[in-house]
Amino acid sequence: MDRIKLLLVDDHELVRAGLRMLLKAQPDMELVAEASSGAEAIELAQLHRPDVVLMDITMPGMDGMEATRRLNACCPEIAVLALTIHEEEEYFFQMLEAGAAGYVPKRAAPEELLHAIQTVHWGDVFLHSSVAQVLVKDYLQHRKNEEKTDLSLLTQREEQVLTLIADGLTNKQIGEELGISPRTVARHRDNITKKLNLSSRAELTRYAIQQGLITP
Numbered sequence: 001m002d003r004i005k006l007l008l009v010d011d012h013e014l015v016r017a018g019l020r021m022l023l024k025a026q027p028d029m030e031l032v033a034e035a036s037s038g039a040e041a042i043e044l045a046q047l048h049r050p051d052v053v054l055m056d057i058t059m060p061g062m063d064g065m066e067a068t069r070r071l072n073a074c075c076p077e078i079a080v081l082a083l084t085i086h087e088e089e090e091y092f093f094q095m096l097e098a099g100a101a102g103y104v105p106k107r108a109a110p111e112e113l114l115h116a117i118q119t120v121h122w123g124d125v126f127l128h129s130s131v132a133q134v135l136v137k138d139y140l141q142h143r144k145n146e147e148k149t150d151l152s153l154l155t156q157r158e159e160q161v162l163t164l165i166a167d168g169l170t171n172k173q174i175g176e177e178l179g180i181s182p183r184t185v186a187r188h189r190d191n192i193t194k195k196l197n198l199s200s201r202a203e204l205t206r207y208a209i210q211q212g213l214i215t216p
Contacts, residue, residue, distance in 0.1 A: 003027075003028055003029055003030040004028060004029045004030065004051050004052060004117060004118070004121050005030050005032045005048065005049070005050040005051045005052070006023055006029055006030065006031050006032060006050055006051070006052050006053075006054060006117070007031075007032060007033050007034070007035065007041065007044055007045055007048060007050040007052075007053045007054070008020065008023070008031060008033075008034045008035070008054050009034075009035045009036075009037075009038070009040075009041040009053060009054060009055045009056055009059075009064065009067070010034075010036070010054075010056040010059075010083075011036045011037060011056065011059040011060060012056075013036075015056075015106070016034055016036075019054070019083075020034070022110055022113070022114075026114060028118075029114075029117065032048045032050055033047075033048045033050070036059070037059050037060065037061050037062060038059055038061060038062030038063055038064060038066055038067030038070075039061055039062045039067070041053065041055065041067050041071070042062075042067055042070055042071060042074070045071055045075055045078055046074065046075065049075070049078070050078060051078065051079065051121050052078070052079045052080075052081055052117050052120055052121050053071065053078055053079070053080045053081065054081050054083045054117075055067060055068055055080050055081065055082050055083065055084075055100070056082075056083060056084055057082060057084040057086055057091055057095065058084070058085075058086070064082065064084070064095070065091075065094055065095060065098045066098075068080045068082070068095060068098040068099050068100050069098040069099060071099070072098065072099030076099075079101040079102070079120040079121060079123075080099060080100045080101055080102075080120075081100065081101060081102040081103075081104060081116055081117060081120050081126070082095045082100045082102065082103045082104065083104050083105075083106060083113070084103075084104075084105065084106060085105065085106050085107075086105075087105050087130055087131060089131075090202060090206075092131045093206065097209075101120040101124075101125055101126070102116050102119065102120045102125060102126035102127065103126075103127055103128060103131050104116045104126070104128050105128055105130060105131070108128055112128065116128070151211050153195045153196070154192060154195060154196075157178075157188060158188050158191055158192050158195075159213070160178060161174060161178070161185060161188040161189060161192065162192050162204060162207075162208055162213065163208060163213045163214060164177060164178075165189065165192075165201065165204050165205075165208075166201075166204055166205040166207075166208035166209070166213060166214050167214060171185040171186055171189070192204070
């Protein structure tokens, strides 16, 4: 039986040591290499051609999102499984958009991680229950607001303001960019949130990404 070849990517030696013990004890898995950064992960992935990469997200230098994006471009046959402490939806959605085939929090049970590795190796998607709930919630909210979130509801100026909000600019910076006052920007923002039935900057940013106004 061919064993699943694994590349472990995490900048914490203690974390890698614990995972190393778990993975090496599995008869159907082989840990072929370890990396402590995104850049090293890409280099080792091209050298060893693992079946699955266990990818941390927050690392110095190149983070796991960018590493996943580059691996998906150069080695699309390699499945990336995000293994991270982050369970916030912003990380979850960005990792999926980068090309990850699965998402597992580090607090998951060992059996869940092993099952996730097998699942993505088979070509399926694995989502831990905690992040799957986020996905379902986001989908239901999107369906609820579907008729109200048509980009055509916005004027050209409101679309410009939305794009700049999603880019992280303040009302003052947006006003300087568009040649209008911060008060006018605030009024446009109020109109945008009412038309789209969205409230927070995170919701507006995610909507702008979904509509192709900006890239993550």
